[in-house]
Amino acid sequence: MKSAVETLNPTRVRLTVEVPFEELKASLDAAYKKINQQVTVKGFRRGKIPARVIDQRFGRGAVLEEAVNDALPKFYTEAVNEGELNVLGQPDVDITELKDGELLAFTAEVDIRPTLEIPDYSGIEVEVDAVEVSDEDIDKSVEQLRERFASTSPVERAAQDGDVVTIDLEAKVDGKVLEDGVAHGVSYTIGSGELLEGIDDAVKGLEAGGSASFTSELKGGSAEGEEAEVTVKVSEVKARELPALDDDFAQLASEFDTLEELRADSAKRLAQMKKYDQATQAQEKVLDALLELVEVPIPEKLLADEVETRKHNLVNHQLGQMGLDLAKYLEIQGKTEEEFDAETKAQAEKGIKTQFILDELVNKEKLNVSQEELTEHLMRRAQSSGMSPDQFAQAVVEGGQVPMLVGEVARGKALAVVVEAATVKDTNGEAVDLDEEDETVEAVAEEGVATAEGADETPAEEKPEA
Known part of the structure; x- marks a missing residue:
């Protein structure tokens, strides 16, 4: 087999493939065997009809068509591997020549991942909210607890x-x-x-x-x-x-003996929440800055498929569960269909860019995903979907989406690397050291990647594989 690659644009190539006819022998044998099991010829037992009889009765062309259909995926895959191409989606195949006993020639146009140059990202600087817990915040938290015991x-x-x-x-x-x-x-x-x-x-x-x-x-x-x-x-x-705000209330509503201890615990929990929010904000801003640094061409068909998938999932699943249709949803949101389509396209573009850039970083930084990391990510996704870990894992396996989750974890780790390399300051001008929160940063990054890419909370939906 001979193959050649022609670059049509940064995200699409044309493969030209020539296959000597002898390399079709296995597919021809399989074609005769398949036809043998499907037809009946008087005087011959099913499955025992000679090839020459099949050619006479049903035509050599039918056999060749069956053989070519069987062989094309194999030769296409060999050409992709030979050209070291990272293809996206299904190819558009055109058989250009088929000479019985001599040659099979075909072309295949297919989208590919673009080659990206990742610049130095250590110069990224972002500003996030400072972690500050006020007495008012604590009062509000305690009051919410008090409301529960009314x-x-x-x-x-x-x-x-x-x-x-x-x-x-x-x-x-x-x-x-x-x-x-x-x-x-x-x-x-x-x-x-x-x-x-x-x-x-x-x-x-x-x-x-x-x-x-x-x-x-x-x-x-x-x-x-x-x-x-x-x-x-x-x-x-x-x-x-409402119960009185005193030590008796603290003992009723918590494991603490005094109201002062309860308020101190509320302050601690609020600070932890604000640190998590701070990490989320840093991740979002760093990702946006990274996307600005890299020029990413996007295959048109991939983008169109991603837009359609996002719209389908919203209309048929998220809105369906709420008893809404798209028209009612747009009315509630105060948007026109044109504005909705533009927003969906922008979100899809960001998701694809995010995936391409972070995948490139995964390769560049040689990042791997351990079984423990995958399990932790699966647990988080299961919790956010409202499913048990066992149910979620079963749905992931049955849907063949384990590679998708592995990709989310790997891209989360890649984004965490960028966040840790960036300069993050709070609104008070103080440097925010996220290195102390490695696990939190990676967890937040994984969630951010899943959100940017439009991953669903449940693994039942299919999305274009980028």
């Missing part, structure tokens, strides 16, 4: 903000009660914003037994999006009582 008790007065009311609801559209527009015994905290718009004003001031009507747009059900006349009746009013 109790309620019935009161004989008009409902007011913060009260918990038990209500019955009835929704009418065009004067008719909806089949799914009636609910009884609903518990609602006034001011929470968890039900219909306008319900807070309607129930405030009502005592048990009181009712009111208001107009609101329905958020779900058979008449979703339509204006409805809603009647609400209050059957019970309960006041929420």
Whole structure:
């Protein structure tokens, strides 16, 4: 076999391949055997029909077509390997010559990964938020904990903000009660914003037994999006009582004996959260700076496929689970379809660029992924998807997506290398030393890479392999 490579552009090549006919022998034998099992000729047992009879009855052309279809993937792969090409997607193959007993010639056009030059990235400088925990932050954290331990008790007065009311609801559209527009015994905290718009004003001031009507747009059900006349009746009013902020509360709500110890622990946890947020911010800004440094040509078909995949996953899975279609989603977001398409394309471009650049860095820095690192990444992805590690691992294996997860870990490590080499300062002008947080930086980087590339939380979706 002879092959030659012609570069059409930085991301596409044409392979020209010539195969001596004798190299088709194995595929010809396989073609005769396959046809033998599929046809019946009087006087011959199935599978025992001579080749000459098959040629006479069904034509040599049918055999050649079967043989060529069988052989093309093998010869194409050999040509790719010989040319040391890193191909993307499926090739467009054109058989240019087929002479029985002499020669098979074909061309194959295919997208390839572009050759990238990674410049010195140690000069990247970014600014991130300082890690500062204020008394106000601590107060808010303790107050949220206090809210969780609130109790309620019935009161004989008009409902007011913060009260918990038990209500019955009835929704009418065009004067008719909806089949799914009636609910009884609903518990609602006034001011929470968890039900219909306008319900807070309607129930405030009502005592048990009181009712009111208001107009609101329905958020779900058979008449979703339509204006409805809603009647609400209050059957019970309960006041929420918060525990006193003292040592007794600390002992009730935590393992600490004093409120001071509880506040100190809250400060510690808030600082850890802010450090994680700081690492995330550094990773995002460093990645954006790295993308600006490298010129990355993108194959048009790969980009189109990635845009279509992202749109498909959003519409058919994420929005589907929420009971929304694209039109309703765009209305909620306040975007036109053109703006949505432009944003999706920009996100897809960033994802592909991220993958290309970090893969190049993986090779340049000779980064490997250990079984322990892969397992830790799988655990994190499983947690974010809401699946158990065993379920997630099974879905990954069945979907053939283990290489995808390995790639995410490797690219996360590559990005962590860049982050650690960059100069990161906080808004106070202080240097941020992320080397002390190696595991955190790598974990954050892996998440950032998955987000930039558009990886799904569950491994069931397919995306173009870049």
